[in-house]
């Protein structure tokens with residue numbers, strides 16, 4: 001099989017193109033599909049009877065938005081999601097997605113005092129069954145800054161399954177877990193356009209044999225993208 005890999009820059013360009021050409025998808029649409037795919041993946045692998053308590057860890061970028069959408073769908077599927085979001089994104093879409101979760105009474109862990117982000121995360125991990133890692137996606141640039149550096153260590157050592165969105169958080173998109181604190185998820189959901197999927201992160205790290213999660217899902221959620 002001949003595989004051509006996407007660079008982080010190209011992945012961002014595809015994203016921009018999807019939202020700027022004629023008949024473009026809006027960011028809201030893409031994020032809704034992405035977040036739903038994440039929730040469906042988690043539900044496929046970790047059933048709500050055995051793994052009801054999902055800790056949804058959200059970063060400050062669009063991937064954090066995917067996490068908020070996933071939290072809402074997980075709530076609708078009958079899970080008990082809790083959101084950890086130490087640096088909420090400033091975009092309007094992010095605020096709306098978070099408000100939607102609050103309207104559904106999905107709890108958000110308090111993180112507004114020094115060290116609280118870490119302490120609350122630690123406590124929450126101890127009472128969770130599975131983590132949805134929506135911290136960093138294809139715009140991550142190492143090294144990991146606080147409070148996410150400590151958070152990644154806590155999540156890694158929590159001893160509960162991890163489902164990562166797009167790229168395991170802490171991994172350099174092109175060079176893998178170069179910093180040594182990236183997550184090693186049990187399941188990975190790649191959110192991408194058709195034909196580019198296996199050429200992206202999964203192609204580079206999974207098919208290349210450097211990263212072998214138990215499960216890997218590729219969601220081709222934009223069917224007419226060429």
Ligand SMILES: NC(=O)C1=CN([C@@H]2O[C@H](COP(=O)(O)OP(=O)(O)OC[C@H]3O[C@@H](n4cnc5c(N)ncnc54)[C@H](O)[C@@H]3O)[C@@H](O)[C@H]2O)[C@H](O)CC1
Nearest residue numbers: 030031060061062063136137138139140141143144145166
């Ligand atoms: N492919 C698609 O069609 C879609 C993908 N989506 C998801 O969006 C992310 C990419 O989103 P983006 O906003 O570009 O970036 P990130 O979420 O990766 O985060 C950027 C965010 O993180 C901060 N940051 C970067 N490096 C560091 C660091 N070392 N330490 C701390 N913080 C860092 C940065 O400042 C930004 O605030 C993609 O992976 C998909 O998950 C969309 O849903 C749309 C559809």
